[in-house]
Amino acid sequence: MALKIQGNILVDAPRDRVWKLLFDPQVLIAMANKIPGVEVERLAQIADDQYDGAATIGVAMIKGKYQGTITVLEKHAPEFVKFRGDGKSGGNWASGDMALTLAEQDGKTQMQYEGTGNVGGMLASVGQRLIDSVGKHLIEHGTRALAEELAAQSKK
Amino acid sequence: MATQIIGSTVKRREDPRLITGNGTYTDNMTLPRMAYLTILRSPHAHARIKKIDASKARAMPGVLAVYTGNDLKNGGVNPIPVGWVLPDIKIGPHYPLALDTARYTGDGIAAVVAIDRFTAQDALDLIDVDYEPLPVVVNAEKATQPGAPQLHPEAANNIAFYWKIGGGDVERALAEADGVIKQRLINQRLIPNAIEPRAALADYQPATGQLTLYNTNQNPHIIRLLLALVLGQPEHKLRIASPDVGGGFGSKIYLYADEVIACFASKQLGRPVKWTEERTENYKATIHGRDHVSDVQIAYKKDGTITGLKVKTYANQGAYLSVFAPLVPTFLYGPMLQGPYTIPNVFVEVYGTNTNTTPVDAYRGAGRPEATYLLERMVDLVALELKMDPADVRRKNIIPPFLNGVYQTCMAYAYDSGDYAGNLERALTNAGYVELRKQQAEARKQGKVVGIGISTYTEITGAAPAQVAASLGAAAALVESALVRVFPLGKVQVMTGSHAHGQGHETTFAQIVADQLGLEVEDVEVVHGDTDRIPYGAGTYGSRSQAVGGAAIYVATQRVIEKGKKLAAHMLEAAEADLVFEDGKYSVKGVPSKAVKFTDVALEAYWPRKVPADVELGLEATAVFNPSNFTFPDGTHVAMVEVDPDTGKVTITKYVCVDDVGKVINPMIVEGQIHGGIVQGVGQALWEGAVYDDNGQLLSGSMMDYALPIASYFPKFETSRNETPSPVNPLGAKGAGEAGTVASTAAVANAVMDALKPFGVKHIDMPLTSEKVWRAMNGKL
Numbered sequence: 028m029a030l031k032i033q034g035n036i037l038v039d040a041p042r043d044r045v046w047k048l049l050f051d052p053q054v055l056i057a058m059a060n061k062i063p064g065v066e067v068e069r070l071a072q073i074a075d076d077q078y079d080g081a082a083t084i085g086v087a088m089i090k091g092k093y094q095g096t097i098t099v100l101e102k103h104a105p106e107f108v109k110f111r112g113d114g115k116s117g118g119n120w121a122s123g124d125m126a127l128t129l130a131e132q133d134g135k136t137q138m139q140y141e142g143t144g145n146v147g148g149m150l151a152s153v154g155q156r157l158i159d160s161v162g163k164h165l166i167e168h169g170t171r172a173l174a175e176e177l178a179a180q181s182k183k
Numbered sequence: 184m185a186t187q188i189i190g191s192t193v194k195r196r197e198d199p200r201l202i203t204g205n206g207t208y209t210d211n212m213t214l215p216r217m218a219y220l221t222i223l224r225s226p227h228a229h230a231r232i233k234k235i236d237a238s239k240a241r242a243m244p245g246v247l248a249v250y251t252g253n254d255l256k257n258g259g260v261n262p263i264p265v266g267w268v269l270p271d272i273k274i275g276p277h278y279p280l281a282l283d284t285a286r287y288t289g290d291g292i293a294a295v296v297a298i299d300r301f302t303a304q305d306a307l308d309l310i311d312v313d314y315e316p317l318p319v320v321v322n323a324e325k326a327t328q329p330g331a332p333q334l335h336p337e338a339a340n341n342i343a344f345y346w347k348i349g350g351g352d353v354e355r356a357l358a359e360a361d362g363v364i365k366q367r368l369i370n371q372r373l374i375p376n377a378i379e380p381r382a383a384l385a386d387y388q389p390a391t392g393q394l395t396l397y398n399t400n401q402n403p404h405i406i407r408l409l410l411a412l413v414l415g416q417p418e419h420k421l422r423i424a425s426p427d428v429g430g431g432f433g434s435k436i437y438l439y440a441d442e443v444i445a446c447f448a449s450k451q452l453g454r455p456v457k458w459t460e461e462r463t464e465n466y467k468a469t470i471h472g473r474d475h476v477s478d479v480q481i482a483y484k485k486d487g488t489i490t491g492l493k494v495k496t497y498a499n500q501g502a503y504l505s506v507f508a509p510l511v512p513t514f515l516y517g518p519m520l521q522g523p524y525t526i527p528n529v530f531v532e533v534y535g536t537n538t539n540t541t542p543v544d545a546y547r548g549a550g551r552p553e554a555t556y557l558l559e560r561m562v563d564l565v566a567l568e569l570k571m572d573p574a575d576v577r578r579k580n581i582i583p584p585f586l587n588g589v590y591q592t593c594m595a596y597a598y599d600s601g602d603y604a605g606n607l608e609r610a611l612t613n614a615g616y617v618e619l620r621k622q623q624a625e626a627r628k629q630g631k632v633v634g635i636g637i638s639t640y641t642e643i644t645g646a647a648p649a650q651v652a653a654s655l656g657a658a659a660a661l662v663e664s665a666l667v668r669v670f671p672l673g674k675v676q677v678m679t680g681s682h683a684h685g686q687g688h689e690t691t692f693a694q695i696v697a698d699q700l701g702l703e704v705e706d707v708e709v710v711h712g713d714t715d716r717i718p719y720g721a722g723t724y725g726s727r728s729q730a731v732g733g734a735a736i737y738v739a740t741q742r743v744i745e746k747g748k749k750l751a752a753h754m755l756e757a758a759e760a761d762l763v764f765e766d767g768k769y770s771v772k773g774v775p776s777k778a779v780k781f782t783d784v785a786l787e788a789y790w791p792r793k794v795p796a797d798v799e800l801g802l803e804a805t806a807v808f809n810p811s812n813f814t815f816p817d818g819t820h821v822a823m824v825e826v827d828p829d830t831g832k833v834t835i836t837k838y839v840c841v842d843d844v845g846k847v848i849n850p851m852i853v854e855g856q857i858h859g860g861i862v863q864g865v866g867q868a869l870w871e872g873a874v875y876d877d878n879g880q881l882l883s884g885s886m887m888d889y890a891l892p893i894a895s896y897f898p899k900f901e902t903s904r905n906e907t908p909s910p911v912n913p914l915g916a917k918g919a920g921e922a923g924t925v926a927s928t929a930a931v932a933n934a935v936m937d938a939l940k941p942f943g944v945k946h947i948d949m950p951l952t953s954e955k956v957w958r959a960m961n962g963k964l
Contacts, residue, residue, distance in 0.1 A: 028876045092308075117308040118226050145878060148226025148288065152884020153463060 028151050030162045032125075035139040038174045040181035042129050042136045046105035048180050049127070052078060057180075061172035062165060068092075076102070089154045089161055091116035105129060119148040136177075140170060188698035189914075192851040195687045196704070206427035209382035209397050210459045217384070218247055220445050220458040221303040223293040223310050224468065225285030228321070228539040228879020229332060230314040232283050235293055240309040245302035247452055249310065250294045250444065252280035260447055261413050263438055263503075266405065267510035270656050272344045275335025275537060277503035279413075279440035279447075285314070286334050286502035287539050288881055289467030291440050296448045296456055319539045319879040323499035324476050326536045334502060334537040343500050344535040346513045350521075350593030351528030353482075356491025360482030364564050369948040370553045372474035372499065372873040373866075374889055375546050377684075379429025380460035381469060383442040385449035393420050394450065398442055400425040400712075401435045401684055402722020407714045409438040409506065414446055425712040428684035432863070433545040434469050435684060436724050437506040441468070466884045471873055472546020474499035475512065475553050481561040482528075487571050487579040491528035494520055494557065500535045501542035508544045509535060514655065515550030515643060515725075518594040522558045523603040523641040523817055524580040527593050539879040545724060547863055548924040551642040559638045559929035560946065563936060567945060572620075573933070574611055577639050577819075581607055586907055589812075595655055598641060598815040599909045599917070606841045606905050607639050610819035613903060614839035619823055627941065632826035632960070633836075634938025637819065638930035644918030645730035645814035645911065646721075660809070661721040665735035667696060667743050668803040671789040673782030675700065675707045677739075680720010681732030682712040686856070686920060688728060691848040692736055695914070699740040700781055701767020718805055726816070726918025729848060734912035735808035741913075742804030747784045750802075753794045754779050754787055814909045814917040818842035820861070820930040826938045831957025833869055833935055839901040840926065845909045845917030853919045857902050860923020866892040868931040872950045890950075 038045055048054045056067045059082060070080035076099035083092050095114030102108045109126040123144030130137040146158060154161070200206055237249040255278065262276035280291045293310050297303035318332040325331055326341040334341055357363055384397040394416050400406055403423035411418040428435060441458050449456040460468065475496050482491035498512035517531040562580075566573040582590055584602040591597045619635050626633040649660030666678040677696055681688060693707035700707075710716050720732070744764050751769035752759040755777055762769050770778035787794055788802035823837035838861065847853050870890035874882045883889040908915025928949070935951045936944065944959045958964045 028878070028880055028882055115226075118224060120226050120314075147228075147878060147880045149463065149884075151876065151878075151880035151882060152288070152466065153888065155882040155884075155888060 028146060028155055028158060030144045030159055032144065032162065032166045033141040034170065035137060036170045036174050037132065038136040038138050039178040040136060041134055042105050042131045044181040045129060045136045045138070045177050048177050049108065054176055054180055058169065058173045058176040061176065062168040089150060089157060091119055093121070100124065119146065119150040121146045121150065138174070188694045188704060189848050191849070193690055193694055193704055193849055195690045195852065196693070197687065197689045201427065208379055208427050208429060209384055209399050212384055212397055212426070214384065214386055214455040217455040217457055218296050218298055218452065219300040219303040220448055220456050221295050221307055222291045222441060222444065222458070223295070223307045224464070225281065225288055225290045225292050227285055227314050227316050228288050228319045229317040230285045231317060232281060232285060232292065232312060233315050234313040236311040237293060239311070240295060240306040243302065243306050243309060245298045246306050247296045247298065248448060250280065250448065252278050252282040255280055255444065255447055256282060258447060258451070259415055260443060263440065263443065263506070264409060264412055265504045265509060266409065266506040267657060269344050269346055269509050269513060272509060273338035273342065274504055275337045279443040287541055288879060289541055290502065291444070294444045294448065296452060319877065321538050321540050321875040321877070321879050323474065323497035323536045323538060326538045327497070327534060334539065338537055341537045342534055343504055343537055344509055345532070346517065346535070347530070347532040348517045348594050349530035353491045353493045353528040353530040356482045356528035357480060357493060360490055361485045362568060363480055363482050364561065364568060365480050366561065366564060366946060368477045368479055368557050368560060370473045370475040370477070370556055371867070371949055372543070373472045373546055373871050374466055374873050374883070375432045375434035375469065375472060376891055377430035377432055377434055380462055380465040381435065381439065381441065382457070382459045383445040384455060384457040385445040386455040387446070387449040387453065389453045393422070394446060395422045395424060396442060396446055397424050397426065399428050399435050401428065401431045401682060401724055402720065403682055403712055403714045404680055404720045405722055406438050410443065410446065413438065413443050422715045424714070425682055431684045432547040433472065433549055433724055436722065437470065437544060462886065463884055466889070467541055467881055470505050470544040470546070471501065471541050472543060473553060473867070474543050477557055479557060479561055481565060483565045485569065487565065487569055487576045489524060489526050489562070489565065489580050492520060492526055492561070494531040496531065496533045498533055498535050499538055499540065499543055501540045502537060503542050505542040505544035508542065511545050511550045512553070514657065516554050518592065518596050519551055519554040519643055520558055521592045521594060522555065523582055523639050525582055526580065529593055540875055541881070547860070548921045549725065551921065551925045552864060552867070552928050555638065555640045555642070555925050556929045556932065559933060563933050564945065567940070573637050574616060577607055577637060581639065596643065597812065599812055599911050600907045601641065601815065601817050601843060602905060602907055603639070603641060603817050606817060606843055607819045609903070609905060610821050610839060610841040613841065613901060614821040614837065616821065630828070632828050632938050634824050634934040634936065636822045636824070636930045636932065636934025636937055638926045638933060639819045640926045641815050641817040642922065642925045643813045643815055644726035644921065645810055646725040646727050648810045648812050651812060661727070662807050662809040663721055663731040663735045664717070664719040664805060664807045665732070665739040666718050666803065666805045667736065667739040669743060669785045669788070671786050673702070673706065673785040675702065676710055677707060677736055678710045678717040679732050679736060680717055681723045681728040682720065683723055686723060686728060687849070687852045691729065691852060692733060694848055695733055695736050696740050699737065699744065719807065726920040726922070729914060729916035730814045730845070730909065730912050730918050731808055731810055733848065733914050733916055734810065735806045737913050738806035738808060739804045742806060743802060746804060747781060747788070747802060749798060750787050750794050751779050751784050753798065754784065808912070810911050812911045814845060814911050816842065816844045816917040816919070816922050818922060818926060820926040822930040822934040824931065824934040824938055826935065826956055828960065831953040831955070831960060833951060833956060835865065835898055835931065838898055841903050841905055842922050843905045843907050843917070844919035844922055846906055846915030847904065848914070848916065853904070854902060856919045857923045858900055860921060861900060861927040862892050862897060864924040864927030865931050868928045868949055868951060870950050870952065
């Protein structure tokens with residue numbers, strides 16, 4: 028089943044810094060670990076535009092250990108990037124894409140995100156009542172964590 | 184005392200065992216050295232399997248084996264066959280585990296056998312499968328369109344079969360009619376939901392080559408036949424034993440992949456292997472029911488006479504053809520579209536199509552609820568168009584009584600006996616129909632949303648007369664055997680192929696024998712569900728058990744009586760022709776004092792004193808019953824509903840029915856079957872529906888997501904019966920297991936549509952959930 032996400036968040040860091048940090052696996056790991064219910068086991072860059080990783084994701088009854096890849100589909104520095112993620116976990120799979128548009132705003136960065144996700148297997152068949160709210164929970168916490176992490180890192 | 188046990192309410196003998204938790208179900212069974220099987224199922228509805236890496240799972244402590252589709256195929260396992268073969272059918276092979284393509288979410292990809300259930304479950308997560316997702320189609324009609332994803336190379340455009348049947352000249356009827364109504368009707372997909380999920384325990388003995396499969400099944404002998412073909416296991420070294428079975432509603436008729444894999448694993452490992460289905464697996468890996476999309480045209484005259492019906496149906500078969508799948512939307516559906524009416528021109532064509540969904544097969548009613556719903560909705564649309572009372576349109580078209588003969592329909596079938604018109608009137612009278620209409624008018628004045636629905640039906644049961652099936656082009660026969668064995672002290676064992684899974688056969692079959700032999704019900708033990716103990720059988724489904732299985736028992740009992748008569752003649756020193764058998768005694772005609780008890784004859788049969796040496800001893804008989812025709816129960820159901828104008832919630836306020844299921848063996852059991860049937864049919868009308876998304880993901884995959892009816896949703900049912908004995912079998916039985924389900928869906932759907940009439944709503948598709956009804960009332964569909 029499909030879910031759609033979109034929103035924007037203000038990051039307290041200049042756009043060039045944000046752009047660079049966005050592709051740093053350490054930033055992504057720190058960000059993900061800030062999301063309640065998410066624990067990253069590993070995340071590594073395996074090619075120019077590709078990351079490989081594993082994480083435990085669990086919200087309410089929807090729990091699983093996922094492994095998957097993140098691929099950069101499109102990139103226009105320093106303002107636009109589109110990722111695709113594919114993950115699987117036992118009898119589940121999840122995939123989705125997310126586009127980020129970065130705009131300068133008084134030395135800070137306005138980050139607009141838009142994406143679609145799809146899940147299958149047990150996640151879809153017993154989780155359909157929850158998946159929308161779980162998805163939103165993950166994205167809300169994720170973007171907030173990303174903004175915090177980017178701001179913190181850029182001050183280092 | 185003249186015993187009249189047939190037709191009397193005897194309490195179900197199996198219930199003390201079952202309701203005190205002393206039943207034996209397959210999953211209760213444990214054998215020494217038993218291992219546990221789990222199955223990895225595809226999370227994709229359609230995907231190429233690029234690679235399966237099971238090395239980590241194989242290395243896990245406690246794991247005995249991991250099998251893939253190719254392991255099974257290379258081990259000699261054949262695809263699961265289709266048991267009802269239509270002309271020109273296109274069968275995409277159904278291997279127990281997918282070879283290179285997964286075709287629905289639930290398709291088996293790999294199997295793990297481990298020393299305990301937890302290890303077997305955990306090891307599934309260690310199997311790494313590389314899938315390449317393929318385009319998906321879930322809709323039966325879309326599957327046939329150009330460019331649709333193709334499931335099997337064997338079935339072009341995903342059409343597994345095309346079947347048509349007709350009588351009269353429907354095109355002429357449409358051309359000459361006063362009016363024609365066209366309507367698309369969707370009969371949604373349902374999930375059977377037996378309370379006991381499936382289970383299989385395979386026990387192969389390497390020393391003897393004997394394979395025993397304990398399983399949750401409605402027809403062990405058919406499973407033996409199919410399993411012998413799939414595994415290459417010789418049938419004389421193959422035993423299927425189904426202990427207590429906790430419901431099936433059709434879903435436990437078939438040979439499933441899981442059982443085949445358990446048997447294969449047991450043979451490979453030389454130890455017993457058990458598989459137990461989880462509820463979430465049950466939703467995906469056990470068959471679904473219904474799922475028709477139909478375009479209908481009905482032709483009528485101004486006076487309400489229906490002159491023609493033309494139907495085109497897309498019947499979703501799911502990813503593979505299940506064992507009896509092709510039977511359901513053809514023989515059990517198409518020819519039943521004339522229903523209880525005198526419609527002279529009917530034509531139906533059916534496309535059975537493959538889609539990326541769970542296979543569809545017979546589910547309680549199987550074809551007849553689909554036919555009845557379609558026809559009864561159309562009859563109501565005619566009434567609406569002509570501004571006639573729906574009862575009057577039915578009166579205009581209903582078949583007149585044919586109590587002692589047959590009624591030849593315009594299509595293949597000849598109905599066996601019935602008083603359809605009388606039952607319609609009885610139901611309307613019992614419901615107080617005229618008064619209900621007054622109440623409805625009054626309620627509407629008060630702003631209430633109230634509707635009355637009628638469903639008049641005839642259905643087809645008693646499968647299957649081999650000659651009739653063959654004459655219609657099907658290679659299938661479903662006969663039933665019975666062995667009645669009398670022991671020396673006069674107790675009786677009955678072996679029946681009609682294996683019960685909740686129907687009370689241990690009671691009703693014993694009633695038949697006790698009634699005939701003049702014994703008590705307690706003197707008769709009914710044995711079922713074991714191919715090593717029972718000569719042959721085709722099982723319990725299609726409301727066939729009394730009409731075919733009970734008939735076989737009746738015939739075998741008569742043979743026992745005849746055999747006993749030979750012995751009694753010698754004991755009484757009288758001519759056999761002069762003897763009569765009554766009330767458990769053989770006596771000389773006209774000399775009642777010269778008699779010998781049946782139990783004494785039983786002793787003589789094994790400990791002869793008076794019988795000469797050339798007379799055959801023993802007292803048992805076998806009968807195989809091959810009926811001359813199907814049986815056709817009928818009736819009328821009337822429902823009244825009230826709709827909450829604020830929420831759209833439908834409440835059934837009255838439910839009245841009259842059914843003719845033929846001669847009744849046990850009224851209480853029939854009553855129970857009718858009640859359960861009504862509930863299951865109303866489930867489809869108001870709540871149930873399997874939902875797939877466009878990716879072929881089953882979104883209604885648990886009891887939290889799939890709405891099942893519960894007792895508090897219903898009023899008291901006012902049932903009654905009118906018994907017209909069927910001439911097809913010696914018991915006169917027709918069949919009661921599905922009548923309620925066949926009738927009730929349309930009764931309630933028609934009642935809701937009647938309630939919505941003031942809102943200008945002519946038709947909405949089921950399930951008629953609160954949201955859908957509210958939207959219809961508020962013009963927001």
